[in-house]
Amino acid sequence: MGTRTIRTACTVTLVAAALAGTALVSPATAATGTRGPAHGATQRAIETAVEEGVPGAVAGTRDRRGVWHGVAGVGDVTTGQKRSPDDRFRIGSITKTFVATVLLQLQAEGRIDLDDTVASHLPGVVRGNGNDGHAITVRRLLNHTSGLFNYTADPEFRAKVFSEKFLEHRYDTWTARQLVDTALAHRPDFAPGTDWKYSNTNYVLAGMIVEKVTGRPYAAEIERRILRPLGLRATSVPGTAARLPQPSSRAYGLLAVEPAPRVEDVTELNPSIAGASGEMISTTADLNTFFTALFQGRLLPARQLAEMRDTVSTEDGGPNTSGPGYGLGLRRQPLSCDKALWGHGGGIHGSSSVALATEDGGHAFALNFNGDWAGDTRTVYEAEFCD
Numbered sequence: 001m002g003t004r005t006i007r008t009a010c011t012v013t014l015v016a017a018a019l020a021g022t023a024l025v026s027p028a029t030a031a032t033g034t035r036g037p038a039h040g041a042t043q044r045a046i047e048t049a050v051e052e053g054v055p056g057a058v059a060g061t062r063d064r065r066g067v068w069h070g071v072a073g074v075g076d077v078t079t080g081q082k083r084s085p086d087d088r089f090r091i092g093s094i095t096k097t098f099v100a101t102v103l104l105q106l107q108a109e110g111r112i113d114l115d116d117t118v119a120s121h122l123p124g125v126v127r128g129n130g131n132d133g134h135a136i137t138v139r140r141l142l143n144h145t146s147g148l149f150n151y152t153a154d155p156e157f158r159a160k161v162f163s164e165k166f167l168e169h170r171y172d173t174w175t176a177r178q179l180v181d182t183a184l185a186h187r188p189d190f191a192p193g194t195d196w197k198y199s200n201t202n203y204v205l206a207g208m209i210v211e212k213v214t215g216r217p218y219a220a221e222i223e224r225r226i227l228r229p230l231g232l233r234a235t236s237v238p239g240t241a242a243r244l245p246q247p248s249s250r251a252y253g254l255l256a257v258e259p260a261p262r263v264e265d266v267t268e269l270n271p272s273i274a275g276a277s278g279e280m281i282s283t284t285a286d287l288n289t290f291f292t293a294l295f296q297g298r299l300l301p302a303r304q305l306a307e308m309r310d311t312v313s314t315e316d317g318g319p320n321t322s323g324p325g326y327g328l329g330l331r332r333q334p335l336s337c338d339k340a341l342w343g344h345g346g347g348i349h350g351s352s353s354v355a356l357a358t359e360d361g362g363h364a365f366a367l368n369f370n371g372d373w374a375g376d377t378r379t380v381y382e383a384e385f386c387d
Contacts, residue, residue, distance in 0.1 A: 039068045041387035045380040046072040046367070053374035055252055056083035060284030061384060062292055063363040069284065075249025075370060088234055088248045088281050089368045090271070091353050092346025095237075095280040096203050100142050100329025101294065102210055102221050104304040112213050114139040114307070114328075118146075121209045125180065130187045138209060140192050141202040142328040143312055149186035150199040151179050161273055164255050166349070167264065173240050174272045179204045196312050196326065200277035203329075207276025218276055230293055235282040242268045244281065251350025254373035263373065266349040278348055284366035287355040291343055295361030309342065309359075337386035347372060356381055 039061060046057040049072070056073030069085035106112045118126050118141065119133035126133030131148065140146040151157060160169045183201040190197070210218040219237035227235050236245065244251075244267060253266035271279035282290075293299055300308065311325030311332050325332045333341045333356060343356035350370060354377045357364040365384050369375040 041383040043070040045383040049375040054369045055371045058083045059367045061365045062288040086247050090348045090351040091282045092278040092348035094344045094346035095278045096329045097344045108301050108304050121212050135192045141206050147188040147190040147192050148201045149183045151183040151201045154182045170269045176204050203277035204275050232286040235286045249370045252371045253350040287366040288364040291357040292361040292364045
């Protein structure tokens with residue numbers, strides 16, 4: 001694992017009041033496309049998020065009316081540069097939906113069975129401390145019922161990645177096997193299939209299985225099977241590349257709270273810290289195109305799409321048909337207005353995102369905040385789909 005020396009200071013000095021809810025700067029707002037009553041509530045919601053402390057926000061929708069984009073706040077707290085509807089940003093765990101889609105395509109092609117064990121594809125990888133790859137299926141990875149410890153909860157990993165030490169380690173490269181081994185140093189949280197608990201370890205292993213089955217990097221499979229066919233030119237799987245492609249905004253992360261809140265510019269980082277669990281970069285427009293195509297059956301046969309939506313409860317791991325649930329790389333999110341959406345959220349340093357759509361893909365919505373300590377994404381998507 002290598003470490004680059006940080007050549008220039010990236011510290012952004014923000015007072016504690018900003019973290020308590022004061023806007024960083026006077027919010028700059030703009031909307032394009034078919035604004036008006038259809039998306040006015042959404043625009044107001046992202047403006048409110050900025051007033052409450054988010055540096056900037058970008059939102060986008062795709063529905064029967066067409067395409068709409070709204071922005072609020074700034075992409076750079078130093079220069080005051082506004083956020084752009086075309087901003088590329090780190091999508092974090094929304095990456096999981098792409099990875100799950102590839103595995104479901106492989107199942108449809110007869111190249112893998114989701115009830116195969118992890119050990120049958122990755123012999124000897126998951127073992128020790130009560131962990132057993134022979135007892136965990138690919139399906140249990142995808143719906144988070146494997147019981148595997150979440151590597152991002154490991155104390156030593158957290159100390160390097162989520163504290164002020166991030167500034168020393170932001171360019172470190174982590175291999176998939178290192179991330180998995182970090183998790184396997186811990187006993188499982190529960191026996192496979194007996195409960196539900198979100199674990200990024202599951203999707204690092206899922207990416208490794210894609211590579212074992214296809215003989216190609218999982219990133220190459222995502223590009224070949226999803227990005228190129230859908231024309232998602234602003235979406236990428238960056239590997240170890242630390243910089244965000246342009247156009248993009250700066251990303252700000254809270255790395256310390258005591259003795260005083262400290263927010264840093266965390267735009268540059270080696271995304272191998274997330275790998276197949278959350279390394280991708282995209283835009284609101286590309287995410288809306290992806291989820292529209294997915295739910296309209298352009299990426300998966302009907303059987304696989306139904307399997308993707310076969311959810312377990314995120315509370316007790318049992319079958320789920322109406323409440324919040326997790327399928328295969330996909331969340332079911334009920335709304336206060338008796339509707340339900342499908343999609344995923346994603347958080348990574350300096351970035352909080354969500355991408356959701358109606359079951360038929362007729363109304364898709366994506367959102368990004370370029371700060372990770374404030375803002376309620378639910379308030380915004382409730383405004384889009386319920387107001």
